[in-house]
Amino acid sequence: MLNLNDLHFFAQAVDSGGFAAAARRLGCPKSTVSKRVATLEATLGVQLLYRTSRSFTLTDVGRDVYDHARAVMIEAEAAETVVHRRLAEPSGAVRITASVPVAQFQLADRFPILARQHPKLRIQLHVTDRFIDLVQDGFDIAIRSHFAPLPDSDLVQRRMSEEPITLVAAPSYVAQRGAPQGPESLTSHDGLMTTTTMKSWRLADANGRIVEVEPRPQFYADESVSLMKAAEMGLGIVCLPETITAQAVREGRLARVLPAWTAGRVMTTILTPQKRAQLPAVRAVIDFLMLK
Template identity: 35%
Template structure:
């Protein structure tokens, strides 16, 4: 006899209280239920049930064995569900939180393309720049840029690296001149990002050393990247922005790339999800899609939407 089947019959007999009830629930004959129980007892060399014509009760060993059988059967069902999940089409709600601008410009097109491939997948996207508690807020996945704090309950995977570039409007450069070296940046006005605390410096990699930090003069301090790009386009100063955000403005000549020979600082883009024994297929597919597509979006000479997939 199959041991797992006999375990399942034993557990059902205990749960229902009699061989007859277990036989009815499992669509077996009463004698067949008895054969399964005896098979286990013979194999174990221990009695599992005390049986009389009126009632049955678990032996001390039978009670401990019953609890173990429940665990084994639950794990078996979970393993079979895992295989089924890997084979079936992803479906249901996928809740993702992401930074406002990176989400709109970069991540959302990738996830929309994934939804086109799997019509049963429902996307629920949240755009905000605050750090989100995945468990408390009920999100399946978070996308975050920059450095992260280590957390024991969260898995992180880098899916892209975004290049930071210095740019300015032609009108600004005509009036104030063009910086040719990093040292020249101190002579120029800049539009900088500031949300809370001090203004973060602009970073420029140095081989074998920490990044060079430059704090330019700033008359304008804004907490919105699109607004910084708009102000720079209006000629209000230099800006240090993600390449993907100003790519189209540079292509059309509204902004000019500066210091092209300087290496660009790279901010990591991470996908985060709660640590779990079984990662749902819809989450794994989303992370894989982001890791495959986002790096192509990070350069100056690439389009946000792959050919044929633009909405």
């Protein structure tokens, strides 16, 4: 089996343009580099280099071996970097901006756990629904929820989650009004809407069937918790991301309506300026958030 150290000496000799230059780079005698390359040639049973007092060139097979040797060295360096990064305890402040629903339903329960795991981290969470320029406003991370793919930018993007938007209602509403048997029957049900201009819901099933329906508007709110509370009070049916309604469904305060249908999907993406993406503290937060 090949000695990986021999591959390392060989790659260094090629990169340096000769044994003497490689020896200076590696801090060892020139004879050591020469012997290791000769050992590699003997192990492989081929000549890798044409060596004279004036020239130092690769043979055809030597060129192929060099490509693989460099790949091995790159992977070894990457492994070392990963270990050093893991061993380095993250510390310092990490400024994060997130929307209100993301903060309430995806971060509030998780960030205290992160803070306990990394006591030297100082998480600074700024919650707002307004647009934030990460670079201009000095943030390390932004967490955005969106319905369509984000445009290309200079920011590093990591998809944190993707979830369906489901239809839910209070059991009391279903008991009083009956469960809708299909999307079309929603026209005779009360809907809780985000804006007064919102007239319809666009629903889809697993087979790709699309139906647009118009429930009877009963209540308007442009904030998710207010809509959910209105639904829990039995005012009507609401469309909300699954994460927001999950606990209420588990506790029986809400129930899925038309479970075979969804009102689209919402994606949550972590955005980071490129220059800050590899900082140990920022990396630790991103790695934690990417855990399922």
